[in-house]
Amino acid sequence: MPILTRETANLKVKLPIKMVQFGEGNFLRAFIGYAFQELNKATDVKVGIAVVQPIERGMIDLINKQDGLYTLFMKGVKKGKEIQEIELIKNIVKGINPYSNFNDFIGLAKEEDLEFIISNTTEAGIAYDENDTLSMQPPNSFPAKLTVLLYERYKYFKGDLAKGLTIIPCELINYNAKTLKEIILQYTDDWKLESAFNTWLLESCSFHNTLVDRIVPGYPNHDMDQYHTQLPYKDHLIVTAESFLLWVIEGGDALKAKLPFDKTHLDVKIVDDLQPYRTRKVRILNGAHTAMVPLSLLYGNTTVKQTIDHKFTGEVIHKAVFEEIIDTLEMDKTSLNNFADEVFDRFRNPFIVHNLSSIALNSISKFKVRVLPSLLQYVKKNNKLPLNLTFAFACLIRFYKGVWKGETLPVQDSDAIIADFSKIWVSNNYTEIANTVLSSADYWGEDLTKVENLSAAIILALKEMDENGIEKGYSNYANQHYA
Secondary structure (H helix, E strand, O other), X not given: OOEOOOOOOXXXXXXXXXXXEEOOOHHHHHHHHHHHHHHHHHOOOOOEEEEEOOOOOOOHHHHHHOOOOEEEEEEEEEOOEEEEEEEEEOOEEEEEOOOOOHHHHHHHHHOOOOOEEEEOOOOOOOOOOOOOOOOOOOOOOHHHHHHHHXXXXXXXXXXXXXXXXXXEEOOOOOOHHHHHHHHHHHHHXXXXXXXXXXXXXXXXXXXXXXXXXXXXXXXXXHHHHHHHOOOOOEOOOOEXXXXXXXXXXXXXXXXXXXXXXXXXXXEEEEEOOOHHHHHHHHHHHHHXXXXXXXXXXXXXXXXXXXXXXXXXXXXXXXXXXXXXXXHHOOOOHHHHHHHHHXXXXXXXXXXXXXXXXXXXXXXXXXXXXXXXXXXXXXXXXXXXXXXXXXXXXXXXXXXXXXXXXXEEOOOEOOHHHHHHHHHHOOOOOHHHHHHHHHOOHHHHOOOHHHOOOHHHHHHHHHHHHHHHHHHHHHHHHHHHHOO
16 A cells, blocks of 8 residues: 555645644644645635644654645534544645754745744743744744744845734633734844834734634554555554534634635634633633543543543543533533533544543643633632542642553653652652642642642542542542541
8 A cells, every 4th residue: 555645646736835834743733734625625715834843853754754645534423423524634735844954944934925823832832931042943942933933034025014924823821822922022022133023023913812622632543454444545644533623713804804714614713802712612621631631541541432431530520520610610501511511422422532641741731721720710719629620630740650550651741840740759758749749830820739728638639549549549538628
């Protein structure tokens, strides 16, 4: 069976590069790649994508070996009917690793047709790094790389206002575009770039906050042979996703004209304010995902569906969502419950094997954004700790020890955080461990030991799960701390 390439797929025409996409992972390929392919089909926008690898290790070499092509399998249930769609995504024009070919990266700034910047570098990606400089090839952080690219474009086109870009980050942090813009402006100040560049940024470029929603399990390692029997070629970049897709972008008529998604079948909303959509989705869907990962992996499950279907883990996550998270949201409770019911149906999608390990990446920063606000708001509202979210927090801390019952856990985070937890767990003193983790403002943005009874609850939960396992430990923790 031949490897998928443009030659074996008989594809000769390449699209003009109109988008630079920072990130080459499963989510962007299943979400942005698919969305713009549907836009290209329905309109004459015709967006070709140049993909930039945002960190030193990545998949660009493999993407280039397949000429940017990959197959997307979408499976789900619509109106009671099981559906599967298979789509060959063909809008990636080139992949660039700035760590090995910086000149190619800079060359993107000179693309005449370039209009859009899209990114998804995880919640940890939109961050300021004081060590980044203009002369680095490349700088460490994604915002600094983007600043370098924008500055190069400004210089090459001599400040032409018509050459500004539409910047649409998809990282799951609130006000993602606003935050990215602020960091870029910080770099222009740090690097003492001319004021005319700032003017060009502010007048010529537009930044749009976004919300993305699609469950993307990614590469189906568990049954690759079954997927390849449906294809006439060998594809090392197959990506699987649910059928559901929602993209909410803040913008007005100008953005709607640039991105006429209303001419497609996709649920892409360009709105004045996305906050109601974001809060609901991040707290319920992403919050449930992040809360379940350590709990369920420690229990012995491997997938989201197993977690939800299992009597114990399913009940813990169900109570966390319906009794604790929803209680903190200032929205219509009926609509929130309906949305949560839909989310749990998506979790149970029989076609999607969503491995818990695949959503374990950067769990500390994810917990801060997705779960901690619900926990703290519950305390504020009810003057007590939420039983299930607090136990999930303890599971997170235990998960970052990296080993459970002699087995290595799929902890995936920055080297610094992994090193921190390695030191933290040396003592095996639950009081010391809990207080050290909870007091870290670097992790949580505040000192959580000041939250009444939280340290005591975490200490008890850690002790019980180590001595009695997750299920019995949970029961003992609940009976003792919440008696």
